[in-house]
Amino acid sequence: MTEHTQTDDAGTTPATSARFSQARAAQSMAVLEDYAEMIDDLTAEMGEARITDIAARMGVTHPTATKAVARLKREGLANSRPYRGVFLTEAGAALAARVRARHRVVVDLLVAVGVPNETAELDAEGLEHHVSEVTLRAFEAFLDAARGGSAA
Amino acid sequence: MTEHTQTDDAGTTPATSARFSQARAAQSMAVLEDYAEMIDDLTAEMGEARITDIAARMGVTHPTATKAVARLKREGLANSRPYRGVFLTEAGAALAARVRARHRVVVDLLVAVGVPNETAELDAEGLEHHVSEVTLRAFEAFLDAARGGSAA
DNA sequence: CGGAATTTAAAGCCTCGGCTACACTTCTGT
DNA sequence: ACAGAAGTGTAGCCGAGGCTTTAAATTCCG
Structure with missing residues (x-):
């Protein structure tokens, strides 16, 4: 494998x-x-x-x-x-904004696939730094689809 | 203090x-x-x-x-x-086995939510170390549901 | 204003994970 | 069998990121 x-x-x-x-x-x-x-x-x-x-x-x-x-x-x-x-x-603020946005997406994604909220927050802290741009966009797309497609 | x-x-x-x-x-x-x-x-x-x-x-x-x-x-x-x-x-081998299994799950999860295969492999390398047991099980459950629910 | 408390900085030490340089052991080819 | 090549080990250095301790500066309040 x-x-x-x-x-x-x-x-x-x-x-x-x-x-x-x-x-x-x-x-x-x-x-x-x-x-x-x-x-x-x-x-x-x-x-x-x-x-x-x-x-x-x-x-x-x-x-x-x-x-x-x-x-x-x-x-x-x-x-x-x-x-x-x-x-x-300016650069620092931009970085912070990016990081925060990414953090939110990661947490949301985790929750969306069934991770408990607190765990999602906890794990996201470590995970977020390794999420590439491509993956981040995939996460966003997934969340978007999940919300728009079947949500309520 | x-x-x-x-x-x-x-x-x-x-x-x-x-x-x-x-x-x-x-x-x-x-x-x-x-x-x-x-x-x-x-x-x-x-x-x-x-x-x-x-x-x-x-x-x-x-x-x-x-x-x-x-x-x-x-x-x-x-x-x-x-x-x-x-x-x-023994402990080392057990760790290796656990790491490998976790890697697999993480990659699969990423792919399942729409991350391209190569990116999934790449990102998983960094991500996997921060995936807690709880999150890992959530991933497995999600994958299981996705497979069982829509595929053979 | 002057002293106490708070805040910041500076110096020294640790571990970890890299590196280069050099020494030594093992293996291999003639 | 021996010499050189390859592999391994050791020592020493660096930067990052922690810590504690100590000193200085600032702020605040009596």
Whole structure:
């Protein structure tokens, strides 16, 4: 059944390793995405995102959150003033919006196929970062069809 | 100390750190799962899993593969003799089997909701590690219903 | 205004998962 | 049988992402 290892030679790079590489890269982006979305949330809710709040919500310590924000800034996704909270750049806000939309779609899809709500929320947190554009659109189409086709 | 953010996580509170912690933990397990499955594949195909082959398939260098195997051994999932191949323990083989089965289900689910086959395979590689037991069973049930309900 | 509390930053340490470089063992071909 | 090739192991480095501790800065309140 498992036909994903068709190359038995020891030199070329089969599609196999490429897949793992891609998964690795996606995982590398995951944390940034989470932080961006979190900052967006906090900004919307409280007017600004403070390191302390970010850390609390992410379940990490302040220094860890600071480091993450530093990376965000390095990537041009956010900027911050000394004691004045963290703000997303245009790019960061766009990323957050994309992440949030994707998250919702993933949760909806999970629920649509019968996953309990809480589980869907929980799993989506890990899943969403690995959902490609193509898959995301497929999810949307499926949800659309399910709602429009048989719904009520 | 400051308990101001985790007052109610039942429904509307946007973020509970537990979710992220879980996602982080799952991610930590992902590599081990991939290696276990890979070793299982290689053992089945070639009689033994050699470091070089593992490395080649995973798309990493041998030292990296060696490190991963060391971790596998530490976790009681594999064992190896100095210049011999790597073998999975009972636990490791069980893990590999579980991972493979889950991969299959995830791919099938993706395809069932309209994701193109190749994309499904690609995305599943990243997704599968974050699919909880509950979600996995929901997937199976959905697939079962879809097959039983509309096909032979 | 001045001190306490809060918040941020900085430094040091850990694990994990990559890498290169180099050493050593095993295998193999002449 | 031995030398070289191939494979394996080890050491050391890096970046990411965690942590704790310590220090500094800011804000707030008496």
